[in-house]
Amino acid sequence: MIVAGEASADLHGSNLVRAIKRLDPTIGFYGIGGKQMEEAGVKILIPASDMAVVGLTEVFFKLPRIAKANRTLKNLLKNSPPDLLVPIDYPGFNIHLAGHAKRYKVPVLYYISPQVWAWRTGRIKKIAKRVDRMAVILPFEERFYRERGVDVDYVGHPLLDSIPQHLDKDEMTRKMGLENAYPVLGLLPGSRNEEIGNHLPVMIKAVEILSSQYPRLRGLLPIAPTIPTELVESFLKQSSAEISISQSSIYHTLTACDLALVASGTATVETAILGVPMILVYRASTITFWVGKRVLKVPFLGLVNLVAGEQVIPELIQDDLTPDRLAHEALEILEGGQKRENMIEKLGMVKERLGRGGASERTAKIAIEMLNLC
Known part of the structure; x- marks a missing residue:
């Protein structure tokens, strides 16, 4: 199960899915995402456009859809659990979802850290309890999580893989x-x-x-x-x-x-x-x-x-x-x-x-490693 609630997460999620498939083409994917994840082979249960919000006022108007999505994924985690949950950023929803995964013994690889170092730092306690491994994309995040007892890998920024390097x-x-x-x-x-x-x-x-x-x-x-x-x-x-x-x-x-x-x-x-x-x-x-x-x-x-x-x-x-x-x-x-x-x-x-390229490949290897431990 992979969950990307925003446009940028849809891009990074699609690249991660392709990288995982290169390592093991038999793995299937479903969850929340957009057009790019769908093209990468993810079965989209809920479109990311239903989830994307900016500011408190838009959260209020989209709350019914977000609550419905939470119930849908919670039921799947309980009744038909995946081998791995990969939430991508989108902290308000995904940290909560990771709690459900923990309850139903589904391992969690959190890709692209919520900005807990910037605001609402108290969320780090929930992350430490609910997330098995973090794959972070900013250089200073690795030390931040490690000092707080979270199993973390710095994988580099995925945009370095998406952006052509020699445009004139x-x-x-x-x-x-x-x-x-x-x-x-x-x-x-x-x-x-x-x-x-x-x-x-x-x-x-x-x-x-x-x-x-x-x-x-x-x-x-x-x-x-x-x-x-x-x-x-x-x-x-x-x-x-x-x-x-x-x-x-x-x-x-x-x-x-x-x-x-x-x-x-x-x-x-x-x-x-x-x-x-x-x-x-x-x-x-x-x-x-x-x-x-x-x-x-x-x-x-x-x-x-x-x-x-x-x-x-x-x-x-x-x-x-x-x-x-x-x-x-x-x-x-x-x-x-x-x-x-x-x-x-x-x-x-x-x-x-921001590091070198290869963030999707490094994160894919972590995912395969976690799946092999299931």
């Missing part, structure tokens, strides 16, 4: 017909509907401001598979800015960009691996932000800055996220000079700290 900016620019454009801005407002509403209007207005300084500016907007195209188009139609929906992959799109405006999350790590200068943005409902501000125990919101141990990229959060402020930060980076060069250099350092 000039080539991508030519392929997209952007030879006469400068600057090219990537707009990545998020992978959930609520994030689009919170971030995209501010990004569009910032691009409008920047266009007065850069008449040849072009904006590219790759759409996450979880987002309806019509939703994005409804915002773009209200603006005269040169922003188009990118038909290329997110990695090809980012490679062509001089700067990216990126919602906090997995996309910031993808952008860092590609070495593209960026500005992190984040806005949530008032109550979500109020609660988060009081429970977060880390100096930065973005994983890029956390891995670096310093502020490498600007973070515009909540009330600081305004069109004027975003345009100002963008101008400082686009004007070149030492600030831009320093950012590119430190993004390279972040990529090195």
